[in-house]
Amino acid sequence: MDLLRLVTAGALEAEYLPPAQQTPPTRRSRALLVITVGIAVALLTIAAVQTQRGATAAEAERSDLLARISKYQQQQESLRTQLQDLQREVRDMRSAVVGEATSKELAAAELAAGGRAVQGPGIVVHAEDALDASRLDGRIIDQDLSQLVNGLFESGAEAVSVNDHRITSTTAIRGAGSAITVDYRSLTHPYRIEAVGDPNGLQQRFVETEAASWWEYLRLNYGVRYSISPATDLHLGADPTLNVSFARPGAS
Amino acid sequence: MPENESPPSQEVVATQGAPRRSFIDLLRPSRRQLAVALALFLVAFATVTQMRNTQEDDAYSTLRRTDLVQMLDTLDSQSTRLESEVRDLETTRDQLRSGADAQKFAAEQARKRIEVLGILAGTIPAHGKGVRITILDPQEKYTPVLLLDALEELRDAGAEVIEINDKIRMVGSSWVAAGEGNEIVADGQIVTRPIVLDVIGEPHSLEQGARFRGGLVSEAESPTVGGSVLITRPSSVTVTSTTTPVEFVHARPA
Numbered sequence: 001m002d003l004l005r006l007v008t009a010g011a012l013e014a015e016y017l018p019p020a021q022q023t024p025p026t027r028r029s030r031a032l033l034v035i036t037v038g039i040a041v042a043l044l045t046i047a048a049v050q051t052q053r054g055a056t057a058a059e060a061e062r063s064d065l066l067a068r069i070s071k072y073q074q075q076q077e078s079l080r081t082q083l084q085d086l087q088r089e090v091r092d093m094r095s096a097v098v099g100e101a102t103s104k105e106l107a108a109a110e111l112a113a114g115g116r117a118v119q120g121p122g123i124v125v126h127a128e129d130a131l132d133a134s135r136l137d138g139r140i141i142d143q144d145l146s147q148l149v150n151g152l153f154e155s156g157a158e159a160v161s162v163n164d165h166r167i168t169s170t171t172a173i174r175g176a177g178s179a180i181t182v183d184y185r186s187l188t189h190p191y192r193i194e195a196v197g198d199p200n201g202l203q204q205r206f207v208e209t210e211a212a213s214w215w216e217y218l219r220l221n222y223g224v225r226y227s228i229s230p231a232t233d234l235h236l237g238a239d240p241t242l243n244v245s246f247a248r249p250g251a252s
Numbered sequence: 253m254p255e256n257e258s259p260p261s262q263e264v265v266a267t268q269g270a271p272r273r274s275f276i277d278l279l280r281p282s283r284r285q286l287a288v289a290l291a292l293f294l295v296a297f298a299t300v301t302q303m304r305n306t307q308e309d310d311a312y313s314t315l316r317r318t319d320l321v322q323m324l325d326t327l328d329s330q331s332t333r334l335e336s337e338v339r340d341l342e343t344t345r346d347q348l349r350s351g352a353d354a355q356k357f358a359a360e361q362a363r364k365r366i367e368v369l370g371i372l373a374g375t376i377p378a379h380g381k382g383v384r385i386t387i388l389d390p391q392e393k394y395t396p397v398l399l400l401d402a403l404e405e406l407r408d409a410g411a412e413v414i415e416i417n418d419k420i421r422m423v424g425s426s427w428v429a430a431g432e433g434n435e436i437v438a439d440g441q442i443v444t445r446p447i448v449l450d451v452i453g454e455p456h457s458l459e460q461g462a463r464f465r466g467g468l469v470s471e472a473e474s475p476t477v478g479g480s481v482l483i484t485r486p487s488s489v490t491v492t493s494t495t496t497p498v499e500f501v502h503a504r505p506a
Contacts, residue, residue, distance in 0.1 A: 065320040072327040079334040086341040093348040097358040109369035112497035117506040154427040158503040169372050169424040172408035177315035196503040247412040247452040249367040251492045252379040
């Protein structure tokens with residue numbers, strides 16, 4: 001009974017009593033409070049500083065790497081433009097001096113390899129990540145795009161480009177993190193895949209490819225969006241980087 | 253009459269007094285309110301900063317440090333390649349411009365360029381440094397999708413010429429698909445097992461590309477496929493098969 005009485009008597013903490021009835025805080029309790037708060041603040045600060053320091057070292061290295069990557073990408077963009085201009089210049093000068101036969105042969109070779117811009121009718125595939133992009137599954141990845149391009153060639157496309165990057169025999173469609181790269185250049189979504197060829201035939205054959213089934217699967221299960229539409233006049237740029245460093249002509 | 257009016261007016265004052273007091277309170281917050289405000293501000297600030305940091309994480313946020321370094325390596329070699337191409341073209345242009353023997357030089361240049369384009373378009377045989385990759389797939393579980401991935405990986409690693417089973421030349425317009433049963437078809441031809449890839453390019457990069465985590469080798473040797481991969485670096489890889497370029501019916505030079 002004593003315990004119960006004690007509990008009920010002390011149920012209200014001193015702080016809840018009217019000010020007049022409160023006992024003024026003693027100097028000791030105030031000092032204790034200051035010390036406790038001080039220690040808490042110090043601990044929090046130390047923890048914060050340590051986390052921050054560790055993070056900044058890693059973060060600094062990371063941002064340095066990212067900065068170098070973007071510097072390279074910008075540099076390569078300007079190199080590509082320079083290359084394209086030089087190629088046009090050299091082509092014009094060359095065709096002015098070599099015979100017509102050689103010029104024609106060269107033009108045909110460039111066309112076949114993808115070193116020449118082309119135009120013509122075809123189809124355009126618009127592809128975009130799922131609306132709910134937080135779902136990783138709803139994001140289009142490199143393999144989805146390379147399958148799509150593969151399916152378009154299987155359907156008889158004469159030339160294909162992805163976000164204005166022409167696909168040739170050395171073009172790699174790869175993933176780098178959540179970004180897709182074509183010839184080492186990051187793409188930004190939405191994706192626009194253009195294929196020159198007979199619009200009706202391309203569309204009819206494409207729906208029968210595995211690529212089409214795969215994209216249909218992505219659409220139904222993950223909400224990935226894509227649509228195919230015919231186009232009367234597509235313009236596909238050339239690949240300015242067509243060259244070899246290791247391959248030599250002829251069978252040794 | 254004035255006596256009658258006074259009580260209501262007092263009421264009005266009383267009801268108006270409450271909002272006014274809280275307004276004054278707003279202007280003169282107590283110390284405790286200030287402390288709470290400060291704490292809220294700090295929490296909000298930290299949250300926003302955190303969110304911004306997360307958002308600033310770009311497209312490469314999922315990449316690990318090693319991936320970034322690898323990417324930088326690839327970019328570095330690509331830059332070197334582009335730079336040397338620009339230099340070559342500048343030399344060519346200058347020589348064409350100089351006029352001396354320009355005609356002979358131009359003819360030679362044109363022939364070289366036709367050869368390079370022919371190698372890339374797969375219309376002429378080629379040889380050079382590279383790798384020979386043999387994919388043993390006794391259970392025939394290797395799929396067309398895996399082969400397509402492998403091709404993209406090799407291209408990413410700088411493959412210039414790719415040939416399958418000494419007879420199918422893979423170029424830009426090449427495709428792979430599933431045939432009947434477990435069959436793999438490339439450019440309309442059946443790919444028999446074991447699958448042998450002859451690849452011309454920088455051998456070290458090519459092998460690295462194939463052995464990269466999650467790449468060609470690990471896919472082929474995964475439990476689902478149960479295959480094995482053999483990579484050799486012959487002194488010279490010879491590719492004799494050629495392909496007929498896609499006939500341009502609808503595409504014309506722009």
